Amino acid sequence: MDVGLKRELEEKVRSGERLTREDGIALYESDDLAWLGGLAHEVRTRKNGDVVHFNVNRHLNMTNVCTASCAYCSFQRKPGEKDAYTMRIEEAVRLAKAMEGENLTELHIVNGLHPNLPWRYYPRSLRELKAALPNVSLKAFTATEIHHFETISGLSASEILDELIDAGLESLTGGGAEIFDWEVRQHIVDHRTHWEDWSRIHRLAHSKGLRTPATMLYGHIEEPRHRVDHVLRLRDLQDETGGFAVFIPLRYQHDFVDSADGVIRNRLQARTTMASPADSLRTFAVSRLMWDNVPHVKCFWVMHGLSLAQLSLNFGADDLDGSVVEYKITHDADSYGTPNTMHREDLLNLIWDAGFTPVERNTRYDIVREYDPPVPLAQRRSEPQQVWA
Ligand code: SF4
Numbered sequence: 001m002d003v004g005l006k007r008e009l010e011e012k013v014r015s016g017e018r019l020t021r022e023d024g025i026a027l028y029e030s031d032d033l034a035w036l037g038g039l040a041h042e043v044r045t046r047k048n049g050d051v052v053h054f055n056v057n058r059h060l061n062m063t064n065v066c067t068a069s070c071a072y073c074s075f076q077r078k079p080g081e082k083d084a085y086t087m088r089i090e091e092a093v094r095l096a097k098a099m100e101g102e103n104l105t106e107l108h109i110v111n112g113l114h115p116n117l118p119w120r121y122y123p124r125s126l127r128e129l130k131a132a133l134p135n136v137s138l139k140a141f142t143a144t145e146i147h148h149f150e151t152i153s154g155l156s157a158s159e160i161l162d163e164l165i166d167a168g169l170e171s172l173t174g175g176g177a178e179i180f181d182w183e184v185r186q187h188i189v190d191h192r193t194h195w196e197d198w199s200r201i202h203r204l205a206h207s208k209g210l211r212t213p214a215t216m217l218y219g220h221i222e223e224p225r226h227r228v229d230h231v232l233r234l235r236d237l238q239d240e241t242g243g244f245a246v247f248i249p250l251r252y253q254h255d256f257v258d259s260a261d262g263v264i265r266n267r268l269q270a271r272t273t274m275a276s277p278a279d280s281l282r283t284f285a286v287s288r289l290m291w292d293n294v295p296h297v298k299c300f301w302v303m304h305g306l307s308l309a310q311l312s313l314n315f316g317a318d319d320l321d322g323s324v325v326e327y328k329i330t331h332d333a334d335s336y337g338t339p340n341t342m343h344r345e346d347l348l349n350l351i352w353d354a355g356f357t358p359v360e361r362n363t364r365y366d367i368v369r370e371y372d373p374p375v376p377l378a379q380r381r382s383e384p385q386q387v388w389a
Contacts, residue, residue: 206243
């Protein structure tokens with residue numbers, strides 16, 4: 001990128017002028033990663049100071065049985081497959097209760113699109129989870145699942161959301177977004193919830209007072225222009241509703257370990273590599289710069305590794321996903337040694353070590369607890385330093 005264009009983009013960002021599609025594509029073409037990170041960090045600092053948000057949550061997948069076979073998904077199983085499972089509601093409640101001692105503030109619930117489970121199972125699950133853990137927020141279901149509930153219940157999304165909210169739903173999850181552009185989407189997504197329905201359902205959720213997250217699955221067969229397009233659609237919808245709380249770029253992952261039955265379900269890995277760390281940092285930075293009206297950008301460390309998660313905090317991210325004790329979708333395992341459990345203390349150390357001040361939040365981004373600022377590295381050189389996988 002020539003110096004003139006760099007200065008022009010800097011001026012736009014500093015004066016708060018909105019970046020265009022062409023600007024986004026030019027930013028992805030820049031090979032000056034430090035410059036890009038610096039610019040995104042300015043925006044992130046203007047919006048969120050030197051704070052890193054996190055929450056203590058538990059991911060719960062009540063069934064892995066799914067009628068769809070999305071190309072990137074290693075989680076789904078067909079009915080009758082060896083490791084297919086569907087939890088009884090009591091089992092889901094027992095699992096959630098087991099986490100109570102962690103001062104859990106949120107349950108994050110995502111499931112396969114089960115062909116036979118009745119619609120009543122879902123509001124009943126929320127009701128019973130809420131009764132068992134009244135202080136825990138329920139962030140549940142992708143727009144894809146809400147669309148599926150329309151089919152199995154005969155109810156409209158509006159009626160479904162009303163019933164789920166009545167049962168304790170506080171937020172939808174941000175999944176099912178992947179890449180909205182049909183040019184890519186038709187090759188990776190096997191369910192029928194595309195931009196029109198995904199945006200319809202989030203718009204509806206926002207109109208009922210829910211704030212929701214939005215994700216983007218990147219680093220597979222898409223090109224930078226598809227990532228820019230994805231963010232611009234969300235930015236436009238945010239102009240309309242103001243209901244998105246956070247953007248979560250998710251790095252596409254290969255399956256590195258065979259499932260129990262030895263079947264590798266991920267069909268994308270023969271066609272693509274994964275995004276490099278530099279490409280991930282670029283994606284965080286460009287996303288922060290382009291999506292100017294979303295308050296937060298989150299790094300989900302399970303899909304990025306802990307070192308990259310720390311670096312992402314200097315490339316636009318201000319939020320880390322919390323103490324995940326169990327996470328299954330797309331992440332049955334990885335080969336980097338990234339743990340799939342983290343606790344509050346680990347997360348605090350990760351944030352301090354990166355030079356930021358941790359703030360624990362709840363699902364609605366209200367502050368639950370503020371922590372001390374980091375001790376400068378110069379003052380802790382004599383201590384053993386942690387190496388993050
Ligand atoms: S991503 Fe979701 S809808 Fe697609 S196959 Fe996996 S579980 Fe099913």
